[in-house]
Amino acid sequence: MACLLAQYNSGDILMKYSNVIVSGLCMSMVSLATAAPTEVPSDEPVTLRIISSMATRQFLTEVIAQFAQQSKYQVELESVGGVDATKRVEAGEAFDVVILSANAIDKLIDSGKILPNSRIDLVKSGVAIAVKEGAQIMDVSSEETVKQAVLAANTIAYSTGPSGVYLTEVFEHWGIAEQIKDRIVKVPPGVPVGSLVAKGEVELGFQQLSELLHLKGIIILGPLPTDIQIMTHFSAGVPLKTNQQKAIKVLLDFLASPAATEAKIKNGMEPI
Known part of the structure; x- marks a missing residue:
């Protein structure tokens, strides 16, 4: 694996996302x-x-x-x-x-x-959460712990795609959108959120798991909890x-x- 995985190894994460029966393709x-x-x-x-x-x-x-x-x-x-x-x-x-x-x-x-x-x-x-390699490992196993991780981060980034639109709605639902708006780093289309995390330009990154798995210099904390996960x-x-x-x-x-x-x-x- 090109990145480190905290709480979940690659098998854990992929099993969480791949417990499906393939049929009717x-x-x-x-x-x-x-x-x-x-x-x-x-x-x-x-x-x-x-x-x-x-x-x-x-x-x-x-x-x-x-x-x-x-x-x-x-x-x-x-x-x-x-x-x-x-x-x-x-x-x-x-x-x-x-x-x-x-x-x-x-x-x-x-x-x-x-x-x-x-x-x-x-x-x-689905969407996963990442921090820079060597950063503090945070619990993201529940909606509340993800919310606390977002509130604790100095900088936050997510994609410009459907998952980014969804996360904006989640932050509004939590009532923290106004509180964190100045910490949101706007990511240009096509620029991987994980690459900004790896460079230390962003503390907490949200991106499709498929885009984070192969990046060096990051730790994948885990997928979004089931109750707030979005599947694109x-x-x-x-x-x-x-x-x-x-x-x-x-x-x-x-x-x-x-x-x-x-x-x-x-x-x-x-x-x-």
Whole structure:
């Protein structure tokens, strides 16, 4: 492991997030045949271009490497902040597959950038809490202890994605939002919260477990307690203008198959 784990070792954390039964992972791709442009025949090797959020980068990198070994298709993966990825798709940049939070995919469908009915749910991921290696270890096993840890921290950071919006609501519900507002460090899209924690720029960081697991210089205190945990679903969608339907279907079937389960769990996510 690249980071130290306090209270939970990697097995403990991943078991907490991966106690699921994998079933029903095959999804319909009928819309690709009916709504998308006709695939262009070619003797040239097919390379699929994917854009994803940072939360899914590790598992996608691993699974795509497996896919490339077993198929005739190649894949170029670019992982950026979810906000930036959405803006680029909205602006019309060409991709063959988009993998973002389910809510973001739905909005892109509504705006006409993603094919209706092409959404395939791949994984879900929860939020964990981290401090810098060598910092005081705090109890985060209950809602109250997390609240006290937040109140004790001089600086706090969380992502700009769905989990960050949720945490803002939690702090408001606790009645401490005004008290801690000057301690919140705004993190630019695509910048890992854990990297700021590792540098000592932030005392207490909240981020997707999948993004924290492989970072050096931090201690993962544990996941958010069950009663305040938020699970973000990440889904794939197919852009309206792609012309590689056959290759895309093969790739998405693989990403949603049991063959990808081990990589998902190992990287702090749960299959859906």
